[in-house]
Amino acid sequence: MNGAEFVSLSLPPIVIGVLVAVTCALPGNFLLLRRQALIGDAISHVVLPGIVVGFLLTGAVATWPMLLGASVAAIAAVVLIEAIRRLGQIEAGAAMGVVFTTLFAGGVLLLEQSDTSSVHLDVEHALYGNLESLIWLEATGWSSLADPAALAGLPPELFRIAGAAGLVALLLAVFWRPLKIATFDENYAAALGLPVTAISLGLVIVSAIAAVAAFDAVGSIIVIAMFICPPATARLLTDRLGAQVAWSVALAAIAAVAGFVLAGYGPLWLGGSDAVSAAGMIATVSGVLLGLAALVGPHRRPLAAQP
Amino acid sequence: MAAELQLAAAEGRRVAPGDAETAAFAVRGMTVSYGPKPAVFSVDMTVPEGSMTAVIGPNGAGKSTLLKAALGLQTPLAGRATAFGQPVTDVRDRIAYVPQRASVDWGFPTRVIDVVAMGLYREMGLLGRFGARLKARAADAIARVGMAEFADRQIGQLSGGQQQRVFLARALAQDADLYLLDEPFAGVDAATEKAIIAVLKELKARGKTVVAVHHDLSTVTEYFDRVVLLNVRKIAEGAVGEAFTADTLRAAYGGRLAAADLPGAVHAI
Ligand SMILES: Nc1ncnc2c1ncn2[C@@H]1O[C@H](COP(=O)(O)OP(=O)(O)OP(=O)(O)O)[C@@H](O)[C@H]1O
Ligand SMILES: [Mg+2]
Numbered sequence: 001m002n003g004a005e006f007v008s009l010s011l012p013p014i015v016i017g018v019l020v021a022v023t024c025a026l027p028g029n030f031l032l033l034r035r036q037a038l039i040g041d042a043i044s045h046v047v048l049p050g051i052v053v054g055f056l057l058t059g060a061v062a063t064w065p066m067l068l069g070a071s072v073a074a075i076a077a078v079v080l081i082e083a084i085r086r087l088g089q090i091e092a093g094a095a096m097g098v099v100f101t102t103l104f105a106g107g108v109l110l111l112e113q114s115d116t117s118s119v120h121l122d123v124e125h126a127l128y129g130n131l132e133s134l135i136w137l138e139a140t141g142w143s144s145l146a147d148p149a150a151l152a153g154l155p156p157e158l159f160r161i162a163g164a165a166g167l168v169a170l171l172l173a174v175f176w177r178p179l180k181i182a183t184f185d186e187n188y189a190a191a192l193g194l195p196v197t198a199i200s201l202g203l204v205i206v207s208a209i210a211a212v213a214a215f216d217a218v219g220s221i222i223v224i225a226m227f228i229c230p231p232a233t234a235r236l237l238t239d240r241l242g243a244q245v246a247w248s249v250a251l252a253a254i255a256a257v258a259g260f261v262l263a264g265y266g267p268l269w270l271g272g273s274d275a276v277s278a279a280g281m282i283a284t285v286s287g288v289l290l291g292l293a294a295l296v297g298p299h300r301r302p303l304a305a306q307p
Numbered sequence: 308m309a310a311e312l313q314l315a316a317a318e319g320r321r322v323a324p325g326d327a328e329t330a331a332f333a334v335r336g337m338t339v340s341y342g343p344k345p346a347v348f349s350v351d352m353t354v355p356e357g358s359m360t361a362v363i364g365p366n367g368a369g370k371s372t373l374l375k376a377a378l379g380l381q382t383p384l385a386g387r388a389t390a391f392g393q394p395v396t397d398v399r400d401r402i403a404y405v406p407q408r409a410s411v412d413w414g415f416p417t418r419v420i421d422v423v424a425m426g427l428y429r430e431m432g433l434l435g436r437f438g439a440r441l442k443a444r445a446a447d448a449i450a451r452v453g454m455a456e457f458a459d460r461q462i463g464q465l466s467g468g469q470q471q472r473v474f475l476a477r478a479l480a481q482d483a484d485l486y487l488l489d490e491p492f493a494g495v496d497a498a499t500e501k502a503i504i505a506v507l508k509e510l511k512a513r514g515k516t517v518v519a520v521h522h523d524l525s526t527v528t529e530y531f532d533r534v535v536l537l538n539v540r541k542i543a544e545g546a547v548g549e550a551f552t553a554d555t556l557r558a559a560y561g562g563r564l565a566a567a568d569l570p571g572a573v574h575a576i
Binding site: 089180181183 | 341375379380396399406410411416417422429434461
């Protein structure tokens with residue numbers, strides 16, 4: 001593969017994959033410490049019905065209404081989960097189960113009751129996305145990176161996920177202290193006067209935004225994997241929160257790059273002929289990294305220690 | 308006024324009830340419920356400034372719940388709490404809370420110094436610097452509980468007693484005037500208990516007010532000058548000499564108390 005081919009066919013999906021992985025891994029660190037890591041799973045279940053509703057309301061197969069529908073559904077779901085958890089005083093996992101099965105079922109009913117045969121709601125696409133198709137035809141080589149006309153032809157998913165990544169990173173940096181205190185000791189945080197309910201809601205809403213942006217680019221498998229695997233792996237490598245978040249970002253990026261390369265070339269190396277799904281391979285690599293860390297990581301004990 | 312109340316408390320005299328205006332900490336009509344039955348029912352308590360008060364009662368009596376509701380961590384059905392004559396929510400800078408140690412996950416990836424620095428959050432704010440002055444305050448708080456050599460330890464690697472000291476240090480770092488502690492002696496050995504009580508007595512000597520949920524009836528008289536006996540309702544309140552009697556204990560604990568635990572027996576030992 002020459003430079004021009006790489007820049008136009010591989011660079012955009014790699015950059016998008018890295019941004020997706022990092023955007024999900026960042027809030028994933030806090031979800032993991034709050035034992036809410038499955039919220040990524042919950043969100044991905046309600047994204048599909050959200051897209052259907054977005055379509056039904058606007059009647060158009062357009063990106064923004066569908067993304068909006070997905071976001072509204074995701075945010076509604078996480079708010080509901082938080083509300084049930086706090087008002088019903090039940091465990092987070094149970095609250096998630098109730099909400100996402102209900103919303104998912106509602107979405108399926110809506111889909112059945114309405115005429116959506118004209119929409120291409122492909123389950124495989126929703127799961128694995130199509131990272132490989134996010135290419136940059138306008139690129140003619142590395143020099144295109146400095147050419148505004150060519151840059152305008154980059155896949156729009158790239159800009160959306162970059163925006164989401166920036167937003168998530170900024171919010172995390174600004175609210176780092178209250179988020180850390182409220183995650184470690186919610187009672188103490190509340191006694192300090194911190195708005196713990198708003199913090200916890202803010203975290204799940206940011207996670208919902210990350211999940212929808214990631215889903216838009218690459219489907220839900222990677223979203224679920226990236227919320228959990230890089231933070232859980234990082235947790236095994238360090239016992240400082242800052243270092244954990246930094247590690248999770250690095251691991252997410254490594255999984256994205258390695259997964260993309262392996263998906264493209266791995267089967268060829270093994271004598272096969274077809275490439276496999278990049279999103280699936282990225283999720284697999286992140287899982288393998290977690291397994292490795294669980295076997296040899298220096299801080300294996302704390303994860304097992306439940307209060 | 309404060310000095311007078313302190314004197315009254317020290318002498319074990321009764322402080323006039325209903326003086327929420329001047330009390331360091333006062334709870335009125337506090338009723339909290341998690342389900343159909345209230346966990347705390349219509350509790351009044353008044354804590355004079357400069358006193359050390361033990362909140363005593365059997366497991367499930369609502370001691371933790373009372374503190375949480377007073378601090379606004381749990382929404383009460385009725386009742387209010389004041390500190391220094393103002394609603395608790397308006398004087399958070401002057402209040403330090405030490406939650407029950409078991410209420411957090413000590414596997415959390417952080418060090419002793421970071422936990423203690425949480426006590427300085429109200430001064431640091433979102434993005435303020437954790438500068439030399441604040442670092443010195445955190446280090447001082449850690450030293451006061453005898454944990455200086457552990458400042459950089461990951462908190463999961465501490466013993467239960469050391470974790471309890473870290474929680475106390477975090478409260479000390481706040482430099483508050485009122486300290487509300489939930490079972491500061493739970494699961495600590497004799498040496499740590501001595502260290503903690505020394506710190507609390509030093510706070511009292513500096514005119515600070517200490518309220519602690521306490522379980523060990525044999526040390527109440529030695530450590531505290533006032534008690535509140537609780538079992539959903541308030542059973543008794545006052546100077547240790549008056550309110551901490553065999554009768555009030557029996558009323559609070561029912562049949563669950565061995566005769567040897569009663570104050571008379573304790574004094575006889
Ligand atoms: N989050 C909660 N949800 C439901 N019930 C609760 C909750 N917290 C406490 N309770 C119940 O409220 C009552 C009072 O509990 P609380 O923790 O205040 O007691 P306590 O006096 O602090 O007990 P202990 O000495 O065991 O710490 C108990 O019956 C308890 O089961
Ligand atoms: Mg308790």
